[in-house]
Amino acid sequence: MNPIPAKACGPGRPKDLEKRAAILEAAKDLFLEHGFDGTSMDAIATRAGVSKLTVYSHFTDKECLFTEAVREKCIEQMPTALFDVDVSGSLRDQLIAIAQAFFSLVTSDASISLHRLLTTGAGGSTKLAQKFWEAGPQALQCAFSGFLEREVAAGQLQIADVRRAAEQFFCLIKGDLHARQLCGCANASFDKAEVDAHLAAAVDMFMCAYAPLRQA
Amino acid sequence: MNPIPAKACGPGRPKDLEKRAAILEAAKDLFLEHGFDGTSMDAIATRAGVSKLTVYSHFTDKECLFTEAVREKCIEQMPTALFDVDVSGSLRDQLIAIAQAFFSLVTSDASISLHRLLTTGAGGSTKLAQKFWEAGPQALQCAFSGFLEREVAAGQLQIADVRRAAEQFFCLIKGDLHARQLCGCANASFDKAEVDAHLAAAVDMFMCAYAPLRQA
């Protein structure tokens, strides 16, 4: 659409950017679906509608393209702190809402594929996994810790270590459905009622453990 | 050691079995360490001390060998219900012991590698993952459900859905350390004291939620 941004960058790049975007889009799709080894540079180039050398002109090698694609997919997948904007409901309702949002986030196809990619990433990409973890799950836990702290201050909960409680909450919500899904396990049942029961049970168990009316 | 089982099987196989065992051993090691795509049939043959064709004479193709190796590793990794043999201690001590055993099991290198293999197994090996899940985690949860039921009967705990409580317990124990380890995340701290604190917190939270002295 945009003709050309005049003379923005280097020696001259007419339609550079949209081709780069197409390549990244193709890379994201294929890497997520078939993994690192299962995706060839040919396939990426073909799907992007460009030649293989064009791919290599934008990205030095396969691992570089992989890293960039995963990074983009991560920030694309990251919610805009969607879960702490519940208001004016009972604490249980708020926790249920957070649980539903978190569960549907981590069990989405994109999240599952991302997890799989990172568990088997290109060679030893520990740095990438590290960054993903800090920017993703850890940030969510941190934000949820803030939520819990406000509830504790309001006398709705009684928690000594808020950080650890946040971790426990998310682990309970994920349950083993998430683990089964990661394994590609077939019996990962996703009956809506089943999931709702699971989430409600997790929230109730959490609230029961951290209810303010007990003298432990 | 055994010379030959006389004429047990087909046309005749002198030292067949020990070579087959060597191949499977090599396959288990290499697949677990480098994954499916990262392991070549050459490497397996070399490590097993046999020729590549000998490998193909015992296993029709790579995927078949992979399946067999993973299956063997699974039953090899499965504990002999090690965790319900605690006796004569406080309930908390028993749960702590179970938690430690379970945690060291699932965070062992072998378990982590197995999980990684199954999340990215050869092609669409959903059946294999299914069998693994039923024979592994699900069996453990079932056994632990029995443990919980006995405690409930003894008035030590108050649990409506024992099965779900068992799932929650194991999820709490795994925590996000397990998930971070699966991702190959570098900041997976394994300070002994840190882990003990995590396990104790999980057990306390569990007991607090299902303590018998409350009228919910």
Added chain:
DNA sequence: GTCTATATAGCGATAGAC
């Protein structure tokens, strides 16, 4: 039944034309 040598194919990365 086992080994050395090879056929076949696919992938990552590059050289040269336009």
Added chain:
DNA sequence: GTCTATCGCTATATAGAC
């Protein structure tokens, strides 16, 4: 800056000798 054609390498699977 982009494309067609190709090199170099590796891997799976197989043919023929002992």
